[in-house]
Amino acid sequence: MTSIAKSIVLLASLATFAYSLYVVGRLMMFLSTPRSISKAHTWIFNLLDNKSRLQTAYGPVVFDTLYLIGFIFQHSFLKSAVVKKLLAKLGLSGAERTIYSLTSSLCLHYLIVNWLPAQSIVLWQIDVEQSAPLWWTFVITHGICWVVIFGGSLVMDLPELLGVKQAYYDLKAYGPPISYKSGELRNLYAHVRHPSFVGLSVILFATNVMSVDRLVMALLLTTYMYLAWSTDQKDVAYQKIQLQRKKLELKAQ
Secondary structure, three states: OOHHHHHHHHHHHHHHHHHHHHHHHHHHHHHHOOOOOOOOOEEHHHHHHOHHHHHHHHHHHHHHHHHHHHHHHHHHHOOOHHHHHHHHHOOOHHHHHHHHHHHHHHHHHHHHHHOOOOOOEEEEEOOHHHOHHHHHHHHHHHHHHHHHHHHHHHHOOHHHHOOHHHHHHHHOOOOOHHHHOOHHHHHHHHHOOOOOHHHHHHHHHOOOEEEHHHHHHHHHHHHHHHHHOOOOHHHHHHHHHHHHHHHHHHHHO
């Protein structure tokens, strides 16, 4: 790409960075805001006794599942070798991560805006608004998980994670940012590109109202993360070594 085109890609990556943070903020509110209690509901174990509740949940569950499948497809297909080769042929290697981040944010934003609740069927529900201890337990649990996720994102280099660094390095005619990292870290990034599987899983399942739509989301996204993240013993050993180094550095200070 010419320098002008690369400059445009860099500006686009900065805009994508800001938009992605906005969408993550919307996601935080979407997943972590205590949900209101539905008085008209059926416990999931009693579905056969109240088929009308099951019928009213069909539409929302089908559409919500399609939204999730679309997000998962985008998240997997756009990081495939086919897409990477196509972008390389088009001279857009430096914009690859920006395109991935932008399309991920668009899909996630669409899912959040169009999500259809199905609270006529619930697995459990707890009215946290009527109990200060329960409310604070819910808020603190989710807060800790989000801090872990954001902390992991910073450790994994957030500008690189969202494509800003790739665009900047391409403009400056440097090598890809990943090429400046150790082989062990590159191996880890190849297996895990997002932080905190545990933190996000807790956020998905630790809800005060586990309606059928939330259950479908939690199961699909957790299963996807489990299948997509394939750490091995080398990754575990590398992280243990880095943890020990950090401990020694802190003791030396």
